[in-house]
Amino acid sequence: MATTQNEGEERLARLNANLQKVEDLSKRLTAALAHRKEADPALSGPSQDLYMQAATAYVAEMMQNPSKLIENQVSYWGKTLKHYVDAQHVLLKGEIKAPADPTPKDRRFSNPMWEEHPFFNYLKQQYMLNSEMISNTVQGLDNMEPADKKRIEYFTRQIVDMLSPTNFLGTNPDALEKAVATDGESLVAGLENLVRDIESNNGDLMVTLADKQAFKIGENIATTPGAVVYRNKMMELIQYSPTTGQVHETPLVMFPPWINKFYILDLKPQNSLIKWVVDQGFTLFVVSWVNPDASYADVGMDDYIRDGYLRAMAEARRICGTKQINAVGYCIAGTTLSLTLGHLAKAGDKTVKSATFFTTLTDFSDQGEVGVFLNNDFVDGIERQVAVDGILSKSFMSRTFSYLRSNDLIYQPAIKSYMMGEAPPAFDLLFWNGDGTNLPAKMSIEYLRGLCQDDGLARGVFPVFGEPVSLSDIKVPICAIACETDHIAAWKSSYNGIKQFGSKDKTFIMAQSGHIAGIVNPPTKQKYGHYTNDSPMTTPDEFLAGAEFHKVSWWPRWGEWLAAQSGKMVDARDLGGPENPVLAPAPGTYVGAIPPENSKTATESVT
Structure with a gap:
């Protein structure tokens, strides 16, 4: 009986001590919110x-x-x-x-x-x-x-x-059970997590989704060997080391979205699209975009095209000694690739031999789920805010996309972290998801107004270097991969845009799953399949009605298509060249930092 009484007193003492910690943390919370x-x-x-x-x-x-x-x-x-x-x-x-x-x-x-x-x-x-x-x-x-x-x-x-009652401590049995079992320690740990998140985000509340200490870029994530072979104020160009004795003659230049970091395509060797492409015998270049600060306020879509797309293509051609390259664009980078192709077509420039698009919108007449944020009430506010900040903050972008899946990306993580006191998981995909980038003020408004709201690309009125471009001008062979449950780039909208390209050779693939998992789908996992339809493009519904389902990843199918566009086999190439010295090992320097002054100093000697 005495032992039981002592245990009760000890537990009460622990509970009171934890309540005191809660009071102390509350003061920190108030200071952080200020x-x-x-x-x-x-x-x-x-x-x-x-x-x-x-x-x-x-x-x-x-x-x-x-x-x-x-x-x-x-x-x-x-x-x-x-x-x-x-x-x-x-x-x-x-x-x-x-x-x-x-x-x-x-x-x-x-x-x-x-x-x-x-x-x-x-x-x-x-x-x-x-x-x-x-x-x-x-x-x-x-x-x-x-x-x-x-x-x-x-x-x-x-x-x-x-x-939902799950979002409140008093009506969440999981949180209450753990609080009782730990004598309130779980609530103290949860409040510590809450204070930490608010302090690290300058007073804003953003749930930490993954253990930030579990991954180090270039050590256990983004580890495919390669080197930065060119750098300017907009991007680093990474060439990846060959793993085959011979490679296809035509190199491949991949443009990831600059809303996030490029290493979504190189998380770990088992699911790295970058490694897989290299292993198939392609000379691969990948653009790692700069993470802009306020000094990039006046950078627009033309700057991304000139100093990103055209420059990367030119450097890849010079290093490989070829007249042409194949190109890949993912999400917003695919949209901008289509702008670039329209510009090249008008100039009679045949630099791009073929183009692949991952989850890309070029027709914004149906904006999908993300369209709820594209009305003037939001865009007017964004325009006012970026005029002050010079950038569209990565925190706004992250919060917006998280609310498209709020139960999975906001409420459930918040419950585990703040009510249960659990540490964030060591999950590479969620680590990447929390590693966002800012967008330049000018580019943000050009994209939101001219492409999303006005549908300027599909209507043939969006200008590149002052001249409007049109999807119908694009004649190169096209392969497009859209994802069945994509909440950012709806597959039907992607289909309707690709249909308007002037290319006679068009391949459309609908992958299972969403914006990320549908693309990062290695063949070894045998997780998601894909749909194809060899009939001429008509409507999304007719495509699906006549489509053949394949239980395997779309990567090998695309690899075969790409090989057919990539010419004969030649000896594998060394990294860089006389005019493109190796500047840094992959994954480079831009992937880990906001530019600032250090990166600008580093680029001045190169450009």
Whole structure:
């Protein structure tokens, strides 16, 4: 009995000590929040006009079709009342258990207590019923423009997801159980994680998704051997060391997106597309874009094309002694590759022999899920903010894309980190996801206004070096890979853009999975397959209806296509050349830092 009493006193002492730590951490939290930089309010949510439109549509629906709304409400009331009666009935029988639960399965509610404990099950069922009613109400708003209705559905879903009982300590059984089991230590660790994240982001809250100490670029991530063979203010050009005695004559130049770092294509040897390409006997060059600071405010799309695309192509040709190269563009880099190809076509320049596009939009008439952030309420705010900052901050970009998958990339990580006190996992993909880049102010607005909002490329009016370019001018052989569940570049939109290219030789592949996993899909994993259709391009629906499914990765299929565009075999090439000395080992210097003054000094002697 004495031992039990002593244990109880010790636990109480630990609990009180942890509560004192919470008080101390709260002071740090207050100090950290004081450093938060004021941002344009428009970056935090849609304008009030959108909610007014929804309210107006709801009133119109009440007046024009009251029976539909009444039916929805009566159904909700009926389910809610039945649930209450069922719960009371079980309790009156003296049984401490939950009533029957007809709500759909949801992995947020995986703890058995959500199914078995009457309190938690009641919360869960009511939340699910409330969510269903709100969703049905919004979907029933017929007196709205489709684009506005899509935005209302999206932002309503964000509010509903935010209010899930799993997101609050008092209604999260996992967090409560761990707090009790650890005498409050999990809450102290969670608050430490919260304070750390806010301090490291200058007062802003961004959940750390991966253990930042677990990876070091160039040591256990981005390790494919190679060297920087050219550097200017916009990029480093990396040439990768050959692994075969002979290589295809035509080199390949790969342009990753500059919204993130290039090493998504070189995470580790087992899933590195860069290593795989080299192993297939291709001379591979990859652009590593600079991470701009405010000194890059006036850098626009023309600068990326001139000092990035055209320069990388020229250096690769010089090093390899060839007249042509093959090119790859991923996401925004694919969009800009198409601008570059349009410019080259007008100039009669045959530098590019063939082009491959990964998850690329060139027709923005249907902007997909990300389109909810492309209205003037957001873009006007971005324009005002970048005019002050000189850049579009990587934190805004990261937060925007995370909210497209908020339960997976915001709420679940926050629960584990802040409520459970768990350390972030050592996960290479999430490490890369948190290693974002800024965008230059001028380039950001050109892209958002001219390409996303005005659809200038598909309409043939977006200028490159002052002259508009057109998709129909592009005649080189094309291979495009889009991803079935891509939430950034919808595959149907990608298809509609590729269809408008003037090329007679066009191959379209739809890979399973999303924007990243669909591309980083090595053949050895046998995880995701792909669809092909050899018929002429018509509509996305017809493509899918007549498509053949292949259970394997698309990489080998593309490798065969690329080999056919890459000429004869020649002896493997050394890195660099007389005019392209090796400047640094891969993955280079730009991948790890914001430019600043050091990198600019380093480039002046090279350019």
